[in-house]
Amino acid sequence: MPDPHVRSGRxxxxxxxxxxxxxxxxxxxxxxxxxxxxxxxxxxxxxxxVTYGSGAFWRRVDRPDITLLATDLADGVDCRSLPYxxxxxxxxxxxxxxxxxxxxxxxxxxxNFEAYYRNNxxxxxGAAKYHEAVxxxxxAAGKEAVRVLRDGGIAIVKCQDEVCANRQRLTHVEIINEYxxxxxxTEDLFVVTRPTRPGVSRLVRxxxxxxxxxxxxxxxxxxxxxRWPGRVDPS
Numbered sequence: 674m675p676d677p678h679v680r681s682g683r684x685x686x687x688x689x690x691x692x693x694x695x696x697x698x699x700x701x702x703x704x705x706x707x708x709x710x711x712x713x714x715x716x717x718x719x720x721x722x723v724t725y726g727s728g729a730f731w732r733r734v735d736r737p738d739i740t741l742l743a744t745d746l747a748d749g750v751d752c753r754s755l756p757y758x759x760x761x762x763x764x765x766x767x768x769x770x771x772x773x774x775x776x777x778x779x780x781x782x783x784x785n786f787e788a789y790y791r792n793n794x795x796x797x798x799g800a801a802k803y804h805e806a807v808x809x810x811x812x813a814a815g816k817e818a819v820r821v822l823r824d825g826g827i828a829i830v831k832c833q834d835e836v837c838a839n840r841q842r843l844t845h846v847e848i849i850n851e852y853x854x855x856x857x858x859t860e861d862l863f864v865v866t867r868p869t870r871p872g873v874s875r876l877v878r879x880x881x882x883x884x885x886x887x888x889x890x891x892x893x894x895x896x897x898x899x900r901w902p903g904r905v906d907p908s
Contacts, residue, residue, distance in 0.1 A: 697864045702768075702831065702889075705865050706730040709889055713827050713860070714739060716906040718763035721821065723752040723814070730766065753813040757821040765818045768831035769810050804837040807844070812851050819855045819894060826894045828857060833887035839880065845888045852892055860901050861891035 694712050698705045714720060716738040722730070725743040742762075744750035752769060811832070818828045830852075832844045849859050866886045873883075893901055 696862065697866070699866045699868055701729075701868070702865060702887075703729055703732050705863055705889060706829075707734045707736075709829055709861075709863060709891060710734060710736060710739075711904075713829070713891055713904060714764045715904050719761070720764045720766065721755070721757065721762045722766040723750070723755060723818075724766070724768045726768070730768070753810070753817050755817055755821050759820055760823045760826075762821045762826060763823060764827040764829065765822055766829045766831075767811075767814055767818060769814060770807070804835065804842045804844075808847060808851075811844075811848055815848070815852050815855055815857070819857065822894045824894060827860075828852075828892040828894070830890045830892065831887065832890065834884055836881050836884075841881065845890060848890060852890075856894060856896075857892035858895055858897065858899075858901070859890065860893045861889075863889040863891075865889065 694708045710720075714736075719740045719742065721742040721744070723744055725731075725745045726747075728743065731741070731743075742757075744752075744755075746752070750756065752767060811830075815828075815830075822828060830848065832848055834844045835842050845862070853859065864886050865888070871883055871885055895901075
């Protein structure tokens, strides 16, 4: 039987349509996440959302065919140290606080990084701060994701770029480069653009474009020689 992970060289058969999942969306996370789940997560999968929060991603998900394991730091489960056996999870969802919050007042629309993970002001001497602390969180959580994911498992990671100390930090690129070294292939990238226009209370001079978009990154735990076959449901 041919290996489904190896390209055959044949042209894909099918019907003409424009009813497709697109890579760029104007909307909110809850609009996009169900499409990603349907495209990449097979029926019967066990999905660990390790930063579940209030469950915003899942409000429009209609997948009774999957098992959701919902945990969060507020419930005592750290995404960097999960209570799952090696290779026991089919898909993992990661959406930690992805920006530092200087003065405890910025980026209030997302989980507060300092309050949740106690970096910056409460970190010990020599600990990473600001954007580097955010990256450390993503990297540690990524290593734990690789541990608990089965071979061929999927990781769906939410992130956003930021300007920190007047420097552009392309977080999605930094995560992709690091996760590749862990044995995760980058399979997809979704751009989510806010439907409303952000503003600021005090502006002296704008130095960079205001970021009004974020990303869902999709990773596949597989050797680089393998090719994603598409979602394969149990027969």
